[in-house]
Amino acid sequence: MNAVDVIRLSRRYGRGDSGNALSDLSLTIPVGEVHGLLGPNGAGKTTLCRILSTVLAPTSGTATVLGSDVVTQAAAVKRKLAVVFGGDRGLYGRLTARQNLSFWAALYGLSGRRARERVDAVLSVVGLDERAAERVDTFSRGMKQRLHLARGLVAEPPVLILDEPTAGLDPVATREFRELVRALRRGGSTILLATHDMAEATALCDRVTLLDRGEVLATEHPDDLGRLVTGHERVEADGVPPDVLADLCELPGVRAADPADDGWLRLECATTAATSAVLDVLVRAGVTRLRTGRPTLDEVYLRTYGGRGLAVRA
Numbered sequence: 001m002n003a004v005d006v007i008r009l010s011r012r013y014g015r016g017d018s019g020n021a022l023s024d025l026s027l028t029i030p031v032g033e034v035h036g037l038l039g040p041n042g043a044g045k046t047t048l049c050r051i052l053s054t055v056l057a058p059t060s061g062t063a064t065v066l067g068s069d070v071v072t073q074a075a076a077v078k079r080k081l082a083v084v085f086g087g088d089r090g091l092y093g094r095l096t097a098r099q100n101l102s103f104w105a106a107l108y109g110l111s112g113r114r115a116r117e118r119v120d121a122v123l124s125v126v127g128l129d130e131r132a133a134e135r136v137d138t139f140s141r142g143m144k145q146r147l148h149l150a151r152g153l154v155a156e157p158p159v160l161i162l163d164e165p166t167a168g169l170d171p172v173a174t175r176e177f178r179e180l181v182r183a184l185r186r187g188g189s190t191i192l193l194a195t196h197d198m199a200e201a202t203a204l205c206d207r208v209t210l211l212d213r214g215e216v217l218a219t220e221h222p223d224d225l226g227r228l229v230t231g232h233e234r235v236e237a238d239g240v241p242p243d244v245l246a247d248l249c250e251l252p253g254v255r256a257a258d259p260a261d262d263g264w265l266r267l268e269c270a271t272t273a274a275t276s277a278v279l280d281v282l283v284r285a286g287v288t289r290l291r292t293g294r295p296t297l298d299e300v301y302l303r304t305y306g307g308r309g310l311a312v313r314a
């Protein structure tokens, strides 16, 4: 059984001609996977997360979480899944961290010793045990985000949805939060991570789905997305004589030869054979300053979406 199965899901808001927020979207997330949901503003990420967490009904299609249907078995889905938001939403600033968590534990049906044990456990997991008695409105942004995660974990759901979890965090808090996500993955959690942040998706995800205007453009391992927008591989070389450049452009499978930002020549190759042929020509011509690789996820994103709603952070 998969953690998440989405089959031909569509969602339309109102009757306007703005189109579907989700169109015929299908997606499978196996148990234990960290799956990135990437796309610019308005791509449909939040709509999908809201449908999976049962707060929004689809217009058509089906979605199940560990076998339970989000429409007909919503109560079962709620026991299996938690959503962790970014920002201040849903935290009670005048209460302490422990009081916040005890409140949510009660909402999830935990009480007495079991609730206290779970609250202590999640405070320790997110590293807030020493600050548990302090009011949340005195917390830093990173501490609040860890508390959000603790809230998500208090009822031990096997599936977590993280919606822009590190938006607004400084680099240290971001790194700490990502470590927590990795630890959860090692513990067997399945995580759907909605983000605009390429670095986040590359650092954390086993696979990434690119969404645009409610449709899936691709689902791939982050390293393999480059193939979608450029050739199979890339070769970069410094000091290529003009006649050699002309030869390179004639080779079958060489899609583009352009200068990179640092002045090196960048060649996009459609096949591994083309990459080998390019390297062969360059080495024969005595060019030794060479590097190969695939486009980064940032480049994939920029080429896929252009400047639309882009929010790439370092």
Ligand SMILES: Nc1ncnc2c1ncn2[C@@H]1O[C@H](COP(=O)(O)OP(=O)(O)OP(=O)(O)O)[C@@H](O)[C@H]1O
Pocket: 013, 014, 018, 020, 021, 039, 040, 041, 042, 043, 044, 045, 046, 047, 048
């Ligand atoms: N309550 C609503 N009423 C009408 N249209 C909506 C509503 N919520 C979302 N939409 C529309 O649905 C589409 C998808 O929006 P959604 O919020 O799911 O995108 P997103 O990928 O989460 O974007 P962001 O990155 O900005 O959060 C957009 O065109 C948006 O305008």
